[in-house]
Amino acid sequence: xxxxxxxxxxxxxxxxxxxxxxxxxxxxxxxxxxxxxxxxxxxxxxxxxxxxxxxxxxxxxxxxxxxxxxxxxxxxxxxxxxxxxxxxxxxxxxxxxxxxxxxxxxxxxxxxxxxxxxxxxxxxxxxxxxxxxxxxxxxxxxxxxxxxxxxxxx
Numbered sequence: 427x428x429x430x431x432x433x434x435x436x437x438x439x440x441x442x443x444x445x446x447x448x449x450x451x452x453x454x455x456x457x458x459x460x461x462x463x464x465x466x467x468x469x470x471x472x473x474x475x476x477x478x479x480x481x482x483x484x485x486x487x488x489x490x491x492x493x494x495x496x497x498x499x500x501x502x503x504x505x506x507x508x509x510x511x512x513x514x515x516x517x518x519x520x521x522x523x524x525x526x527x528x529x530x531x532x533x534x535x536x537x538x539x540x541x542x543x544x545x546x547x548x549x550x551x552x553x554x555x556x557x558x559x560x561x562x563x564x565x566x567x568x569x570x571x572x573x574x575x576x577x578x579x580x
Contacts, residue, residue: 437474498543499526507559533574
């Protein structure tokens with residue numbers, strides 16, 4: 427999944443996301459910092475939202491079932507991964523990926539998971555902190571090997 431795909435998918439479902447939230451067009455436009463006219467154009471699929479608006483939608487409505495059906499249980503992680511073209515730093519604690527994730531590999535204190543919906547990968551430690559996230563399987567496997575070798579040497 428890339429930025430353009432996310433923009434298209436979220437834009438096409440803007441009306442559903444707004445409806446799910448119980449917002450009027452005026453309220454949704456105000457929350458997103460845009461004109462009602464622009465929101466109408468997006469909802470009627472005449473134009474796509476900008477990346478900035480998509481990030482705002484995902485951040486503000488991350489608990490939306492519609493967004494989670496597109497991006498999984500960690501939609502902000504997907505957005506950060508795409509925006510930063512893969513993340514490579516210890517970051518937020520997760521719930522461990524018991525529902526939306528399948529385990530790909532495990533070694534030492536690290537494990538690789540793949541999101542069942544977005545298909546992106548992440549590396550977690552035993553405390554469920556994310557160490558790396560990317561759509562690039564090779565990059566994830568390389569970073570996994572580096573992390574497990576570093577921890578084994580300690």
